[in-house]
Amino acid sequence: MQLKSDKSNHSRWVLSLVILGVVALSVFVLSQTSSETGVTAGVSKTYDLNVPTVITAAQIDYTQVLDQPEQQVYNDSLVSLYLSSHMGKPHLIYAYKNPLEGRLQTDLFFLHIYVKDKITLKNQAAYLNLDFFKSPEIITHNGVSYSVFDRLLEHANYPKATLDIDDIAYINTGRYRSGMGRSHDIAQLRLDPSLILQNKYTNSLDSLTLTLKASAFEKIRTKRNDAIARGLLITDDDDYVKGSLSYQGKTLDTELRLKGDWTDHLLDDRKWSYRFLIQDGHTLNGMRKVSVQHPKTRNYLWEWLYNKALTAQDIIGLRYDFVNFTIKTTSNTNIHTKGVGVMALEESFDKILIEHNRRRAGVIVAFDESYLWNERAKEYDLNLPVREVASTLQSARIAPIKVYNQNKVLSDPALAKQFATAKSMLDGLRKGDYKISEVFDLDKLSSFVALTNLFGGAHGMIWHNIRVYYNPITNKLEPISYDSNSGVALEGIIQYPFSEKDPIYTAAVLEKLERFSQNKFVNTLIATHKTELLRLNKDLSYELGNGIDLTILEHNSNFIKKAINPSDVISAGLHSIDEQQLEVALENLSDYPVAITGLSHTDGRTLGTTTKDSVVLGKRQKKTIRFDLNRYFVNAFVSKKNKKGSFNYPKDVAKLRVNHQIEVIDLPRKAPIAPFALESDLQDFTSTYKDWETPNYDSFDFIIKDSENSLRIARGAYTLDQTLVIPKSKVLTIEAGVSLDFKKGASLISKSAIKA
Template structure:
């Protein structure tokens, strides 16, 4: 913004009118009261005038208001300060509070300063009006936020704001404001960008200028709260977020602090992740939605099972995301985010696992200089103690500590860090203070952690041979004792005697448990007995060289550890996902199944077969269904696979998956995290009635999650589910296929990429094609008798529609919420409401567009 500079004019002898003179006097009195007696301003009710004055300066430029005389210097200082902030490139947020509401916050702040801890409830919220510069005024509610009183220092306090209705600021409906230094300036922002780029949920984070009742407070960090927009903006299905309730923890602290006993914890009462209640964000709203309530119940049951130790963490949390989160947290030394009372978890309704939601991390601030996440928290959280999570942590740490990782992150962030650092320097000009991203420390951390993955000696051990000497009648064997010296699981690959490998017994546990707490290490040896086919090395003058060949779980690099000679209940099924069976169990249960020679696939013989119970395949196993096969599932049964499902029909001998009772239907097909593409030529899937088991509630009769799928000459329909087929986070191709007689939508694609070509959709009771956050092409396709929308394009999608015919539809093409729709050579007839519609459904996205030619 450019301000017009007003040149000082030479005085003239012509008398001035009384009106300008009075205006100048009024301005002088006003500025004197507003800027030299701030407390009086608040109590005298001048806030509205002051706010209007500042808005005028911001809107018209500091030079638009002229003061002469002694107060000119006051105006000059004010306009110089406003100009600095107005030119920092950040948006400006106005917060307006009535006197009595501001006084309520003052009283709450005084109470917190008295005890040393800020305790908040919903009763602390008070009405507020907020507005971005040039934006609409939005009503909401506001309260102070933060746990410790560092959030209440001076005049820059931290706030939590909830907006009413569809109001949003920077696409946030609920958000927090806090000083940039609270979370170590740009480091928190950069860490969040890194996490989101790695597929880990994190609160969106930015910076704004803030004025409270016309008073410029300076720059603030703005962070979204745990609302639905957080989930949906990052490619997840709408769902619930839960946490360990920390209220009891802070109540216990306050119990001591308010009496002047400043201790870090209660004396005899223990408050931690094991004793904390589990609560759901926006619990009242969730309880009113049957689907969300079921998901919340399942999520809390999972977290409760973790609390009580009924199930290992690896069966409750998404192991890949959790291990990756720990690794990135370690790289940024962001330990504060993994204290138990800062954990937040999203329940993924498709995988029925909990995912971390990162916030309040404070990189490079809380952890000791050389500490790692594991050193800091391994003794305090069984989450990191889970061997599978630690193995992923190691693998991810190996990946992110390789040369080039941080450099790629810098390239992705581009010029934005420099722009934000320049903005922060307006308020924090001290060059000795690091307000930008601390790249030097990040590179140093990377180098240090890379070295941790190259231990000098990961294990120590002893051996003793039996039955190798003359007169020893015992069977020749080698007893080995190994102790892990690492805080990470270590796999024993083999034992070598003079370089000759000895394999571990088939029933041996080859993974050594890690040291749980390096500060108070308790070492637990693991013992192996290996048969010796060759005893000659023990008949030499010198004893043989015995080595253990090991590697850190998750990595391939092997370490050689020389050994010293020495003298001397059933697991509970947790969660709604059905348990998988072994290959042997499946082959015994279903006579129509056979295993491939390499045991990577299950083959279904041609014929008509009835399937009782759920057919759940082991992880990574493919299912190959031969041409001329019909699988008839009993009511409610589900086909669940974590590998590709190939229905290999032909024109004369299609593959059919249906229900034994068409009136009752069957659950449907779910494919999770299959790396290889599923191929369905000449396949027919019908009579799916969906899955609703506790917290496992899917909208699709056919669901592909993070798994590619290709249909050719396939027929999908006659279903009773919200979506006949739902593809999430995957690639797809529907070629020359037919979708018919659906209960609601035919195809629902969420965050997908693919094409629909030469296909037909008819007699659809909802949308024929419904995509969100996706990139799709539809060509040479016919849509007929569609009750709702022929093509629904939502949530920042891009779609190309060419040579498509629509006949008898509700709305032909609907483009919503920042989506781009390109239409060519398409015919739409008998649209009951509209052939084309572009509109905003979710205000957090923005307007959509349609570009149509040859329509």
């Protein structure tokens, strides 16, 4: 018997593939995982992307705690309790000798903290409930195994969040289970604050004293009260008053005003935010324009650490520090001194900032946000709610582009030309005339975006917070750190404004996200600044009770790893197959370009290559591609039951894998293939299935009916342009010398034996 097929339309093993597709769906879904990485995917290397980041500095060394018996506050036959300080925050540590038995394995911890009478708790709370349950850390100390639990002494109803041990009257703690009562009870345990030296710590910060006339301060107070009544602060040059600053033995004349847009900069009774312009060419710690503000407006220590991380990568960052701030007001009759306490000291935007970051003198530009704040002020004045969706006046699309130090820039021809160039580039970017990779220094921008993600600084990439330097040497724009509000847990990857549809930018950011999310990078960053970080953490937490939580960096690092190396990258469904090619319907499930690199067997053997040199699926793109099958394909399916090695549909589809990887990320992956196209029309499935189920031999003139159960094809040449279906009840005999020419994808389906 000779079988022919139309060369333009091979008779595919397809069995149109839809026949068994619907039936196979439930089996495939239950038996396959959609994408494979790591050991299960045959990936032999160990990738940092598959390993969670753990910051060693964020972990308490429990063996070191147990080595300090003076920190033990309680001990009985079941448990030892220790009071310890870590990253400036107090912890109560429970150490049980192993093995844990009975209810010690399952009971929750209760921890009720009663404060001294002088302390008023929020929400009229009678005590602080810190009940908890967590898995223990198993350690060995002096040859003895312990299960260790710890509880951070922090509560939202306490005035400063993190507790001062000196404010605690006593604690009740132990173990309990709902409905069964307490299995262990420690009552009225008093804690000695000297054990963690909270009451002995001396603030190490420099002092900054502002002196001004009482009348000038009254002008500032009036402006502050008006802003609080209105809901936001609108400033202009007439707000400046004169004063002087004393710092490190020097007295500097200054002009000053309130700063901030929202009133979070002004709500505290003492800690208002100020902008200073140092006069007569002098500087404060090398800065001419500088602000002081409540540390919480930049999320305490996070902005300091964020700027350290940026400048280490040669990105323009602001000098950021902390001071003990005091205000002195003078009049003809007296001097009034008011201790403000710890404040953040932040550099502002001028020539000195650029020089300090080792750049050639150039302009700093930004989107003017005056339309936005003017409209919000109008909404407040008219008792209207703040818009959830910005109006035209609150959009970056129409915001003017401003330049810092405008008078100096416009009076200098060289700087004015730089401003015109930078303005044109930024305006062209927002209009879509340029791609972001064309106008920005891509290395610095991608590093900025990746680090901002690591720190959770989405606030700094809102359009009205971005600040940009024009580098006259490279003729490129560079991002400047500003108001990131870092230290927030990521919920999605943050992108720079106007960066859409630029694959060059996307690839560069992806590469930096992989680099900066690595465990080694994060831990090296913390280790580099650990000494200063611990000192400042004590300085801030001593007064403000708010230490830095480095586990935010752990979370964000691991979130980035999941985002750029997701569990599933593509879905694949078999579309068709013949002796030479296999066609697969693919969908990119990720946000990044995915390269399709080949076809393989589950045992690792390569079975085919794409018909094109390179196949890349864009973000969320769907595409059907063909693989050229190599000479090993058929033999790849030899088994005890299949000694000839031919490919059996649909069973052998489970052994096929699509090789792929996210571009830039050097992490090979393999995805299984469903034995059917995943998004085929159900109506097509049904009609095709019915066609294949329905016998149609009566429609073919060359089929001879010898008896009720016997059919025959006599010697000769015949053409089939539709599929011939022989039912189970009929036996088909094909005589010698028969030639069948299949056209239009036709095939022969016999549900009984064929005699030839």
